[in-house]
Amino acid sequence: MKNFLNQFEVLIKYRYLIWILALKELKVRYRGSFLGFFWSLMNPLLLLIIYTFLFVVIFKNTAKAYPVYFFTGILPFTWFQSSILEGTNSIVAGGSFITKSTFPSEIVVIVRVVANFINYILGVPILFLFVFVWHLKIGFPVLIFPIVILCQFFISCGIAMFLSTLQVFYRDTLQIVMNLTQFLFFAMPVMYFTSQLPPKLRHIIYINPIAYLMKNYQDIFYFNYFPRPVFFILLIIISILTYILGRAYFYIYKDQFAEFV
Amino acid sequence: MSEENSIAIEVINVFKEFRRLNIKSPTSLKSRIINILKGKEKLKKKDKFLVLDDISFNINKGEAFGIMGRNGAGKSTLLKLIAGIIVPTRGTIKVRGKLTPLLELGSGFHPELTGRENILINGLILGLSKKEITSLYDQIIDFSELRDVIDQPIRTYSSGMYVRLAFSIAMNVNPDIILLDEVLAVGDAEFSKKSKAKIVEFKKKGKTMILVSHDPNSIVEVCDNGLFLEHGRVAFLGNSADVASKYKAIV
Numbered sequence: 001m002k003n004f005l006n007q008f009e010v011l012i013k014y015r016y017l018i019w020i021l022a023l024k025e026l027k028v029r030y031r032g033s034f035l036g037f038f039w040s041l042m043n044p045l046l047l048l049i050i051y052t053f054l055f056v057v058i059f060k061n062t063a064k065a066y067p068v069y070f071f072t073g074i075l076p077f078t079w080f081q082s083s084i085l086e087g088t089n090s091i092v093a094g095g096s097f098i099t100k101s102t103f104p105s106e107i108v109v110i111v112r113v114v115a116n117f118i119n120y121i122l123g124v125p126i127l128f129l130f131v132f133v134w135h136l137k138i139g140f141p142v143l144i145f146p147i148v149i150l151c152q153f154f155i156s157c158g159i160a161m162f163l164s165t166l167q168v169f170y171r172d173t174l175q176i177v178m179n180l181t182q183f184l185f186f187a188m189p190v191m192y193f194t195s196q197l198p199p200k201l202r203h204i205i206y207i208n209p210i211a212y213l214m215k216n217y218q219d220i221f222y223f224n225y226f227p228r229p230v231f232f233i234l235l236i237i238i239s240i241l242t243y244i245l246g247r248a249y250f251y252i253y254k255d256q257f258a259e260f261v
Numbered sequence: 262m263s264e265e266n267s268i269a270i271e272v273i274n275v276f277k278e279f280r281r282l283n284i285k286s287p288t289s290l291k292s293r294i295i296n297i298l299k300g301k302e303k304l305k306k307k308d309k310f311l312v313l314d315d316i317s318f319n320i321n322k323g324e325a326f327g328i329m330g331r332n333g334a335g336k337s338t339l340l341k342l343i344a345g346i347i348v349p350t351r352g353t354i355k356v357r358g359k360l361t362p363l364l365e366l367g368s369g370f371h372p373e374l375t376g377r378e379n380i381l382i383n384g385l386i387l388g389l390s391k392k393e394i395t396s397l398y399d400q401i402i403d404f405s406e407l408r409d410v411i412d413q414p415i416r417t418y419s420s421g422m423y424v425r426l427a428f429s430i431a432m433n434v435n436p437d438i439i440l441l442d443e444v445l446a447v448g449d450a451e452f453s454k455k456s457k458a459k460i461v462e463f464k465k466k467g468k469t470m471i472l473v474s475h476d477p478n479s480i481v482e483v484c485d486n487g488l489f490l491e492h493g494r495v496a497f498l499g500n501s502a503d504v505a506s507k508y509k510a511i512v
Binding site for chain 1: 279280290291293341344345346347348360369371373374378381382385386388390391
């Protein structure tokens with residue numbers, strides 16, 4: 001048990017540093033820009049306009065409250081995608097944090113996930129506003145929202161730690177990951193509905209834990225469903241496992257980072 | 262037992278190998294695959310070279326220890342090994358006490374953030390709590406003499422100011438062991454004097470210090486003992502005056 005908890009020690013011990021560095025990350029990202037933090041909202045909103053036009057006007061889809069549906073999925077997907085992309089590059093781009101200091105280097109990776117989480121959470125009030133405007137109901141399923149967020153956090157950290165390690169030794173990793181996340185976006189129901197898929201695909205698609213994560217968000221904000229307990233518990237287990245495996249891989253090579261970066 | 266405890270840092274038969282990075286070293290997947298296909302993967306072993314070759318020495322608690330040597334002699338590598346940033350290929354290093362690495366002044370500084378924000382981040386990285394840092398703010402800012410500009414982004418600082426801030430943080434976080442890489446050479450004469458005074462004060466408190474420098478005078482002035490590295494080997498180990506004179510004689 002103690003061994004198990006040790007894996008999360010850095011998260012607890014360095015939580016304040018992680019938080020401060022994540023805020024710094026955002027501050028620097030928007031420094032000098034006129035709209036500042038609003039860009040965090042503008043980007044998904046602009047995407048929303050494009051996809052709503054595509055979906056509703058061109059493909060004449062009549063799904064109710066499509067913008068809510070799309071926004072529900074695109075926000076956490078953006079969080080995931082940016083975390084993974086920035087996370088993959090974080091060790092290589094870590095500079096003196098990696099080569100000159102002794103603090104646990106996984107912090108550099110985790111900071112990217114947290115920074116993008118802050119970005120995500122800033123968009124959530126807009127999502128609530130949308131839900132309100134389109135007269136959708138948010139009920140008790142919203143209680144599991146924090147757990148879904150935690151799951152996504154652990155999955156993202158795990159994947160990002162794994163990929164950041166690969167990136168140190170194989171600089172192609174980032175390019176591959178860029179394409180993969182793009183593919184991933186279309187390989188799951190974020191812009192389209194599950195019901196539009198051929199029946200055989202409808203369930204297979206949720207073998208992908210990221211797709212299942214996105215489904216949970218949609219259940220909370222769009223369908224007002226509780227997820228099935230079996231699947232939900234599976235999701236929690238998978239996210240913790242992803243974190244542990246990603247971290248384990250990271251720890252095998254972590255001592256070499258300072259020499260290769 | 263008591264003798265054991267009076268030793269702050271033990272370096273025992275330490276070797277460090279680096280891979281020679283060249284165009285052929287596979288940092289891209291493509292070249293790696295090509296190398297494997299061509300059967301060149303075995304070449305890698307030849308690409309290693311020794312940076313540190315069988316280094317052993319002890320540093321007592323409360324001792325100031327100087328490391329001298331030409332560029333590329335392995336000084337910084339040794340310091341990184343002691344700090345635990347990289348691991349030795351063979352051999353052991355034992356460190357007793359809280360260690361503050363200051364390998365490059367201002368490492369981890371972010372130019373867009375203010376001096377005050379950087380103090381916070383740097384302090385957290387060095388392992389302090391938020392409370393401890395808050396209580397140290399005044400001390401750090403006063404020592405650095407940067408009170409007027411402390412809320413400006415540090416990209417507006419001169420390199421001297423930058424170093425002053427970094428040094429002030431490192432010296433005020435109260436470590437047991439401090440590693441300094443070429444710091445005394447920077448800053449103006451007055452600040453350099455102040456830094457040396459701080460180091461002497463440090464020694465009086467029984468803190469341990471390792472100083473890497475090219476300047477024999479500051480080694481003699483500050484350190485008790487020292488080490489002269491030549492091509493990754495210990496060329497001379499002894500008191501600082503002797504180390505400095507050997508260094509002057511050879512370099």
